[in-house]
Amino acid sequence: MATILPTRQATAEVAASAAGRDARQGEFCATPHGNANITGPERGVTAPSARPGTGHVLLRQHLAGYAFFLPFLVVFLVAIVAPLAYAVYLSLFQDRMIGGTVFVGLANYARAIGDAVFGTGLLRVALFLAVQVPIMLGLALFCALAIDSGRLRWPRLFRITIFMPYAVPAVVAALMWGYMYGDQFGLTGQIGRALGLDLPDLMSRSWMLAAIGNMVTWEFVGYNMILLYAALRAVPGELYEAAEVDGAGAVRIAWSIKLPALRPALLVATIFSIIGSFQLFNEPNILQKLAPAVVTTGYTPNMYAYNLAFNGQQINYSAAIAVVLGLVTVVVAYTVQLATARRERAL
Amino acid sequence: MKTIATRRGALTAGVAAALSLALAACGGGGDGATDGTGSGAAAPGASAAAQDALSKPAELTFWTWVAGIEKTVDKFQQKYPNIKVKVVNAGQSADQYTKLQTVMKAGTGAPDVAQIEYFALPQFALSKQVVNLAEHGADKVKDRFSPSAWGQVSINGGVFGIPQDTGPMAMFYRKDIFDKLDLKPPATWAEFVETARKVKKAEPDTFMASIDPGDAGGVDSMIWQAGGVPFKSTGATDVSVTLATDPGVKRWVDTWTPLLTEKLVDVQPGWTDEWWKSMESGKYATWLAGAWAPSPLTSSIPKSKGKWAVAPMPQYDAAAPANSENGGSSVAVTTQSKNIPAAVAFAEWLNSDPEAVRSLNTEVGLFPATRTLLDDQAWRGTAFDYFDGQQANEVLSAASSAVRTDWQYLPFQVYANSIFKDTVGQAIDGGDLAAGLKTWQDRITAFGNEQGFTVTNG
Numbered sequence: 001m002a003t004i005l006p007t008r009q010a011t012a013e014v015a016a017s018a019a020g021r022d023a024r025q026g027e028f029c030a031t032p033h034g035n036a037n038i039t040g041p042e043r044g045v046t047a048p049s050a051r052p053g054t055g056h057v058l059l060r061q062h063l064a065g066y067a068f069f070l071p072f073l074v075v076f077l078v079a080i081v082a083p084l085a086y087a088v089y090l091s092l093f094q095d096r097m098i099g100g101t102v103f104v105g106l107a108n109y110a111r112a113i114g115d116a117v118f119g120t121g122l123l124r125v126a127l128f129l130a131v132q133v134p135i136m137l138g139l140a141l142f143c144a145l146a147i148d149s150g151r152l153r154w155p156r157l158f159r160i161t162i163f164m165p166y167a168v169p170a171v172v173a174a175l176m177w178g179y180m181y182g183d184q185f186g187l188t189g190q191i192g193r194a195l196g197l198d199l200p201d202l203m204s205r206s207w208m209l210a211a212i213g214n215m216v217t218w219e220f221v222g223y224n225m226i227l228l229y230a231a232l233r234a235v236p237g238e239l240y241e242a243a244e245v246d247g248a249g250a251v252r253i254a255w256s257i258k259l260p261a262l263r264p265a266l267l268v269a270t271i272f273s274i275i276g277s278f279q280l281f282n283e284p285n286i287l288q289k290l291a292p293a294v295v296t297t298g299y300t301p302n303m304y305a306y307n308l309a310f311n312g313q314q315i316n317y318s319a320a321i322a323v324v325l326g327l328v329t330v331v332v333a334y335t336v337q338l339a340t341a342r343r344e345r346a347l
Numbered sequence: 348m349k350t351i352a353t354r355r356g357a358l359t360a361g362v363a364a365a366l367s368l369a370l371a372a373c374g375g376g377g378d379g380a381t382d383g384t385g386s387g388a389a390a391p392g393a394s395a396a397a398q399d400a401l402s403k404p405a406e407l408t409f410w411t412w413v414a415g416i417e418k419t420v421d422k423f424q425q426k427y428p429n430i431k432v433k434v435v436n437a438g439q440s441a442d443q444y445t446k447l448q449t450v451m452k453a454g455t456g457a458p459d460v461a462q463i464e465y466f467a468l469p470q471f472a473l474s475k476q477v478v479n480l481a482e483h484g485a486d487k488v489k490d491r492f493s494p495s496a497w498g499q500v501s502i503n504g505g506v507f508g509i510p511q512d513t514g515p516m517a518m519f520y521r522k523d524i525f526d527k528l529d530l531k532p533p534a535t536w537a538e539f540v541e542t543a544r545k546v547k548k549a550e551p552d553t554f555m556a557s558i559d560p561g562d563a564g565g566v567d568s569m570i571w572q573a574g575g576v577p578f579k580s581t582g583a584t585d586v587s588v589t590l591a592t593d594p595g596v597k598r599w600v601d602t603w604t605p606l607l608t609e610k611l612v613d614v615q616p617g618w619t620d621e622w623w624k625s626m627e628s629g630k631y632a633t634w635l636a637g638a639w640a641p642s643p644l645t646s647s648i649p650k651s652k653g654k655w656a657v658a659p660m661p662q663y664d665a666a667a668p669a670n671s672e673n674g675g676s677s678v679a680v681t682t683q684s685k686n687i688p689a690a691v692a693f694a695e696w697l698n699s700d701p702e703a704v705r706s707l708n709t710e711v712g713l714f715p716a717t718r719t720l721l722d723d724q725a726w727r728g729t730a731f732d733y734f735d736g737q738q739a740n741e742v743l744s745a746a747s748s749a750v751r752t753d754w755q756y757l758p759f760q761v762y763a764n765s766i767f768k769d770t771v772g773q774a775i776d777g778g779d780l781a782a783g784l785k786t787w788q789d790r791i792t793a794f795g796n797e798q799g800f801t802v803t804n805g
Binding site for chain 2: 094096097098099117179182184185186205288289290291292293294296297298307310311312313314
């Protein structure tokens, strides 16, 4: 069930290491479940075998290699492969209140593909992805370039302030924004009254997705900014010196040196944002209590899977939904990565 | 999952304290029509098996989310020190049911005793996750409870829980607003709609009531009061869902459609900060709620003290008053319990011993399910400070007696209620109620058939 309950913290850990190492080298290989460094252990094993030596030593070295590899392998199998395999296994059955559990093969998948509630939810998060992610990454890019420009008075204060919302748990953030969006006694209502304006109800059907987008942007601009800023710090100083010698100004340097250097990090940020968008859950789930008629049980695919499993006892169908959602995410993320790579080769 | 009983569970101990002050006057004497004083070694009238079980050492785990219930459980411990009861809060309502269902399926880890709301009880009874208490002598305590409470734990010929609290519907109204506009509390639904129009005309920013598009329980209760029986189950697998055709449902639709289209009621999720502020500011002239409402009113908007009063529910037929329940819980024994006799004895004592039920009412703040209190003259005559001295229990006791006992919940009501906001909730928020109810019926029917039931719509 690992795919049902997303935690952005999990991807964050991967992000931290990815941003530091792989982003610079441009070797990053992401899968939707965050196991970014599959190539790591292999390198460790193949390097010694390249060296000449007796079979005995070779074996010992192999064993040592596997011994180092083992802890990762155990965690990888237990924490990532097993839950995924179990979700797939579950998705092949149907557990009925009357009649118990029966094997149904791919019937749950057939149903998921034709499920209008699931389809609407997918389209909704796709729309969210198309609008919110560019805005968020644009803001994050602007902030990262601003800090890196060295022209801010208190860059650290700026950096920590923008980053702070990321440290606020999503649930708390959703509650806080829920209060601010209130059109009667909330901040929106108070501002509207003070200005004598009839502000729209931000938690109405037409505004809800934008309201959630605003919350998510607030939460994750700082995180993406750090990701991009880390990549900027890794640009060798000689490049700037060379550019200055060539007579490039600040804008030209940003355009011709910083942006190309940021491309791998931007790709990472985009892929994480794609995953985050498809797994949208906390924010709408909290706001549901404030706008039950707007945020329905299938508002996002993840909410749908959650409600099926925990209110409807349809754990098997829920697992199928989760697997399909995972596959859709893989396809979209991989397409984006592939398209970027192709463009890079073309350049 | 937002049910009324869930919300009530969030009560603070402060309310209970406030109530206990108000009710202290009747704490001592006046047992009236009750069948015992509860000071004996075991509750009089308890089954022999129960009395025997109470004397043997046992350990029980009790899942409940009722705040402050430890006070009543402590009284049990003092009386029966051999039995150790561990009170665990495993989450509210749907959260707890999810956990309970999981541990029952796992075969280990379930509590001996668990709080289960009436609407969820058929689900647990059907899947044989809770014990049929009739097989353990529970019929002996039947007469201690109001018929409506006992009716809600009686499923398919068995008894699957001991009623703990109930919520007969009543109309709580803002006396200050009614007095100012020179209006009388409506006795019928026709008058309710008329009064709503007058309120709107005199005070455009005031609504007759609010309705929560996510609260299935509230609409269930109003349909129940209108005489509807849209959910029926016969035997273990046959279910009928008639939301689209039931005459009682239609009565509710015909009354609430003008209320919604003329914007006489405000579509607003309940129990949020905004909603409570609206309740306090006088935006809503009435609150149609269960008899548990005095507790949350007292604790959430104490400043409105003296402005509220309580009246019976508006009627469809004034000559034949009918009422319904909203919320309320039972205490059930799980089939996984290793000490079923002791668990049954505890559940019976907790909810039927005179000392225990007084404690649940005054110290915990629950509205009773027992005749011990509902028929007690002194209890009924208690003056409520919050209602400006009104003897609210008199109205609420009568409300309990008028409850229709033919209502049934689905054996999968938890899921049905969870998709209410996707269907009827959409209609409440600006649509056609009948169409919303039809969609709800369709989705319930599809789910039921998928789960192996035979669901009909006739």
